Amino acid sequence: MSHAVHSPARPDVSSLTPALEVRGLGKSFHIGGLFSSQAVRALHRVDLTIGRGEIVALVGESGSGKSTLARCVARLEKPSEGAILVDGVEVLKRDRFQASREFRSQLQMVFQDPFGSLNPAHRIEHFLRRSLTIHGKGGTRQRGSEEQTRRRLEELMTTVGLQADMLDSYPHELSGGQRQRVAIARALAVEPNVILADEPTSMLDVSVRIGVLNLMRKLRDEQGISMLYITHDLASARYLADRTAVMFAGEIVEEGESLDLLANPAHPYTQLLVSAVPDPARAGSYDPIHRAQLRQAVMASASCAFENDPKQRCSSEEPVRHQVGDPLNRHWVRCHLYRPRAGAGGHALATEPEPGD
Incomplete structure (x- = not known):
């Protein structure tokens, strides 16, 4: 021994x-x-x-x-x-x-x-x-x-x-x-x-x-x-x-317990990565054209695939961390799609300080 x-x-x-x-x-x-x-x-x-x-x-x-x-x-x-x-x-x-x-x-x-x-x-x-x-x-x-x-x-x-x-x-x-x-x-x-x-x-x-x-x-x-x-x-x-x-693109956009994150991907980029993994269960529904379009949208942006969506703020405002699912899983994502609505309860984490704060 x-x-x-x-x-x-x-x-x-x-x-x-x-x-x-x-x-x-x-x-x-x-x-x-x-x-x-x-x-x-x-x-x-x-x-x-x-x-x-x-x-x-x-x-x-x-x-x-x-x-x-x-x-x-x-x-x-x-x-x-x-x-x-x-x-x-x-x-x-x-x-x-x-x-x-x-x-x-x-x-x-x-x-x-x-x-x-x-x-x-x-x-x-x-x-x-x-x-x-x-x-x-x-x-x-x-x-x-x-x-x-x-x-x-x-x-x-x-x-x-x-x-x-x-x-x-x-x-x-x-x-x-x-x-x-x-x-x-x-x-x-x-x-x-x-x-x-x-x-x-x-x-x-x-x-x-x-x-x-x-x-x-x-x-x-x-x-x-x-x-x-x-x-x-x-x-x-x-x-x-x-x-x-x-x-x-040089940033960490999502993090969590491995099993939870890969089973429930939140960020569009993580969803793209998971969709690329071969899975017989979704073989009939796999759409390579849609995936290619999504990949092009993701890689063309330095922040988010939904940057051109007028409802999102990716072009003018950097997203902060937001809690996803059970807090015990420590699963968070940087995406405006998970921004709590005004007046509604949410799980947004504290906004990250700006440089110089």
Whole structure:
């Protein structure tokens, strides 16, 4: 039986403090050359919270901003605005110029391509040993600790469901699923509290995806690691994640408990995503022309598919969060369609403050 490789949160951090919190995060990319003032907005005032031992799925089509959000949180891209809190500490203020070693030991990222993230010139042992050495884990900074380090390497391999003798293998000698497990083991080597998994199964065969998803669930259940699971696969989000957040045009437009949100999508964009999932029950009623028209309306707008509807306010007023259904499900949506009518009871959440308030 292997020992847990995850260290608990700092003793001075409350168990109620979120493992990761993103507040008003924005990111713009400048285009057109060095002296151009043009910019493309990739993220706009993104708020996201991940509790301890919680898995949150972030879903959306390609180009919606999912990976950009993960790269900003991982400090691989510099956010244009906003705050990132890990264990309640604002890391952008603590580490102003670059991510510190302490931050890297708290938060790790697993990339989409397991082969591209592993140097083919090195054996598997090199990747895990290097993580242990840099962060001083497994006795690597103590004299005569080679035996202890070797045990730790084998323990990491066992934890992710691989044989210890694979430490002597090269990446090309492993399957795609095995390489992704090695990438997860490398992330675990530094004993993080949070793992950002950027579509970790999209390049794997369908037959091995469930194994990686079950491994991520096991790490959450046994070691209490919090995860942001980025995916375009709604089925895997429903299977793995406690909560699901929907991203469109650089903003989170809907969020809630995974089962409730995917069974009762509220935002037009979420409804569009769900309608794209094959379902034999609605095979006879599927209208590809109507779906294509709706998709065109959604993607042509930076805010809402109903922007041209004179009854809506999407063109002039940014929608705020509104509660949907049972408050216990924490299901909310940003859409004027759910705005409470004047004089009627409703479940609108508090209006978000304007910049500078």
